[in-house]
Amino acid sequence: MRYELYYWPGIQGRGEYVRLALEEAGAGYDDVARRSGGVAAMTRIMEAKGGGTPPFAPPFLKAGKLVIGQTANILLYLGSRHGLAPKAEAGRIWVHQLQLTITDLVLEIHDTHHPLGPTLYYEEQRPAARRRSEEFWKERVPKYLGYFEQLQSGSGGAYLTGRRLTYVDLSLFQIVAGLRYAFPDHMTKFERNIPGLVALHDRVAARPNIAAYLESDRRIAFNEDGIFRHYKALDR
C-alpha cells in the first residue's frame, strides 16, 4: 500500500516526524501537498461534511480507506506496521507515551515564538516571545531533555528503549537538530548536559535510509515558517 501524507508544503513542521518514520521504514508515500493542486486536495479532506472523519489539522495520513490525523496517532499506526515500535502492548503504550511527551515539547517550542497565540504574527509578539524563550531554556528544556537523557543513559542499548530503534528515536533526532537550528547559542552550551541524546542524534542521522533522506530534496530545509525558527533575539 502506498501512503498519502498531507501536510503544509514548505515546512518540516509536525509532518516531519511522520516523514522520518516513513523514510526509515522505506515505505512508499506521496507528499501530496507538495504537488500541484495538493493543498486544495488537503483542504477538501479537512472540510468534508456529513459523517466521515475529517482531521482537525494537518498532518494526516491516508492509508487505504483510513484517514489518520494527529502526529502521534499516525506514528502509533505506522509503528506497529513497520517495526518502529514494540509489538507487545506494554512496549507499544510506553513508546506512544514518550511520543506524546515529545508532542507537548513541540508545542512548547512553537510557543517560544508564538506565546500570545498561533494566529498572530511573531512580529506582533516579540517581547513576549523573548520572555517565553527565556523561561523555556531556563526551566523547560532542562526538564524535558533531562528526562529523555536519563532514559537514554539507562536504556542499556543504542536507542532510547533499548537495542531496537523506534519512532521516538527518530523524533528525538529531529528535536536535537531543530533546537540546534533555532537556538544555536543556547544549544551549544546545553549539549554538554545531554551526551546520550547527542549520540542518539548522530546514530539516527547515520542510518542509511535517514542519511539518504536528509541528502534528498524530500527533506525541506529548516526555515522561519516552521516550528523551529531561528530568531537571534530569542537565542540570548
Next chain:
Amino acid sequence: MRYELYYWPGIQGRGEYVRLALEEAGAGYDDVARRSGGVAAMTRIMEAKGGGTPPFAPPFLKAGKLVIGQTANILLYLGSRHGLAPKAEAGRIWVHQLQLTITDLVLEIHDTHHPLGPTLYYEEQRPAARRRSEEFWKERVPKYLGYFEQLQSGSGGAYLTGRRLTYVDLSLFQIVAGLRYAFPDHMTKFERNIPGLVALHDRVAARPNIAAYLESDRRIAFNEDGIFRHYKALDR
C-alpha cells in the same frame, strides 16, 4: 483489577478526563495522591531510575504492572477495556485522534493564563494573558468548538461518534463545563453557536454514574490552581 490513579490532589486538571472515564465505567480505582502520603508515592514513581518507565508528569494510571502516562494514552487503554471506544481499529484510531485534538485544546486553555510559560505565576504575566485570552476567544474557540459541533451535528446519534458514548464525549462535557466556569461571560454569548455540544454536555451530566460522581466529594470543585481558572480580567 483495581486501578491506581496518580494526579495532583486539589485540582481537576488533566486527571479529570481519566476520572470521568473511570467513573462512567464503574471501574474501581484509588485516587492515590489524595490520600495521606500519596504525593510522595507519586513522586517516587516519577523519579524511578534505571530502566523502568517513569512518566514525565501526572496523570498516570497503574493497571497491574503497567504504568501508563499521558491522558490520551490512558484513555486509549481504558477505552478498549471498558466499552468507552469502538473495538474496530478504524474507530479506535478516530476516537483517539479526537482526544488528541482535545489535548491540544486543553493546552491552549492553559496558555490563556500562562502564555509566558508554565513555571511563572499568573500574576507575573497578566497583560500577556489578556492578549492570549482575546486571541483564544476570537480565533481558537470558534475553530475547535466549531469542529466538534460539526461532528456532533453530523453524528446521527446522541453522541459525537454516533449512538454509543465514548471517552471523547466525557471529555467534551468537561470542556463545556470548564469554559463555563472560567469564562462565564464569553461562554454565555458563545453557546448559541454550539447547541449540539451543549446538549451533549447535558446528556453526559445526566448519565447515572456521572451524575452520582458530580454529586460526590470525589469531584473536586473548579478552582484557580487548575486548567480552567476564573479570572475576571480574562473574561472580557
